[in-house]
Each structure stands twice: as C-alpha cells, then as structure tokens.
Amino acid sequence: DSGVTQTPKHLITATGQRVTLRCSPRSGDLSVYWYQQSLDQGLQFLIQYYNGEERAKGNILERFSAQQFPDLHSELNLSSLELGDSALYFCASSVSVGAGGTETQYFGPGTRLLVL
Amino acid sequence: AQTVTQSQPEMSVQEAETVTLSCTYDTSESNYYLFWYKQPPSRQMILVIRQEAYKQQNATENRFSVNFQKAAKSFSLKISDSQLGDTAMYFCAFITIQGAQKLVFGQGTRLTINP
Numbered sequence: 001d002s003g004v005t006q007t008p009k010h011l012i013t014a015t016g017q018r019v020t021l022r023c024s025p026r027s028g029d030l031s032v033y034w035y036q037q038s039l040d041q042g043l044q045f046l047i048q049y050y051n052g053e054e055r056a057k058g059n060i061l062e063r064f065s066a067q068q069f070p071d072l073h074s075e076l077n078l079s080s081l082e083l084g085d086s087a088l089y090f091c092a093s094s095v096s097v098g099a100g101g102t103e104t105q106y107f108g109p110g111t112r113l114l115v116l
Numbered sequence: 117a118q119t120v121t122q123s124q125p126e127m128s129v130q131e132a133e134t135v136t137l138s139c140t141y142d143t144s145e146s147n148y149y150l151f152w153y154k155q156p157p158s159r160q161m162i163l164v165i166r167q168e169a170y171k172q173q174n175a176t177e178n179r180f181s182v183n184f185q186k187a188a189k190s191f192s193l194k195i196s197d198s199q200l201g202d203t204a205m206y207f208c209a210f211i212t213i214q215g216a217q218k219l220v221f222g223q224g225t226r227l228t229i230n231p
Contacts, residue, residue, distance in 0.1 A: 002162075033218070043207065045218035056217055088159060092219075104151070105211075105219060107161035 004108035012114045018079040021111045023091030031094045032074040038087040081115045118143045120222035128228040137193045137225045139208030147213040152193045156204040203229045
C-alpha cells in the first residue's frame, strides 16, 4: 500500500458525459501528479499540482482540468468524454520540497475509466 | 525530446533464474533520476528501485540491482533468484531536476516467471 488513495476504482460512463476522479496523497506529500495509461499511448503525464498551485502541465486535453484543494487532495475532471478517453488514470504524490521535484513519486491504485 | 526505450516487449524465465531487463533513455539534461516501476496484474504501480544520475555506484534493493551506464544512457534492471511474484510489467522511467517534474516512461517489458 503506497498510502495514496484514489476513488472510484472503476467508472463506466457514456460519451459526452463528465466525471470526477479523486486522489488523496500520502500524508505529508505536497505534490500530486496525474498520469493516464492507455493501450496506445502508454503512461503519459497529465498535470502536477504543488501545495494547491499548478506546477507543470503535460499532454492534458482542454476537456480535462484538475485542482488541488487546501487539504491537498486533488480532483481530475474529465468532460465531453470520448471513447478514446477510456484508460487507467493514476494519481501519484511526492514530498517535492524545494524546486528539485525529484523525490520519488508513489502511485495510487488508479481509476479505470470506461467510456461506452 | 526526452524518451525512454525498452527494447524487450516480453521476456520469460524459469523461477530462480536471473533476468536482465534493458532500458535506454535520451535527455540533454545532466542531472536526473532513474526508476524502475513494477505493474503486476492488479495494475498497481510499485517502485522497484531508484538511481541518482550523479552517483556512480549502482543501486541495489535485495534481489533487484541496476547497471547504470551514464555515458551510454543505459539503465538495466537485474532480478536475481526470480520468484513467481515478480511476474509483472516493468517500466523504466526518469525525471529531470530542471523543467517539468514529470516521469517519462518507457513502453514496458512484460516479464513472466514460470514455475
């Protein structure tokens, strides 16, 4: 158990819908990262938040957004869902003290999203 | 561009054998960290081992060790005395100190340990 929690574990929805994925980082970790794992694209970095602020952005679609709340949990919002958005979405957390950001990232169990 | 290449899509060995998974990477940065993550059938991403690029000594964690060749940008993982529970996808990844703090992953190697 990494200490990172994600809910829900599974999500089945229809095209055009909107869903919210939730992540709670390990106790003491200030950074949260979101990754998407799909069959054709592999593991792709989406976005990072550090202590409530967006720190880095990767291959995140405009239909997707995220935020980190004062209690450090994070939510990833996916809207206007398409079939191709079906994937495993991981949240990871790290301490990220200072600008280095090279502390080890610990992954949650993931949310498996299926868009029908 | 920053990339990671794992040239072995699948590998299979007998229990108790030693197996080496290959990984090469490309980055123009000189300061970075390298990782191997394991993803068993449960799909959980589990850290196996970590290597700081500035350290010449290869990292080891029990039965897991790495061969880090910085000049060649090579970072292979050796699993000794393999066990059935080592069956998983293994991903090589790195993160640079400068720039976006994101892990860049390879496509993975599916390792099967046979009884």
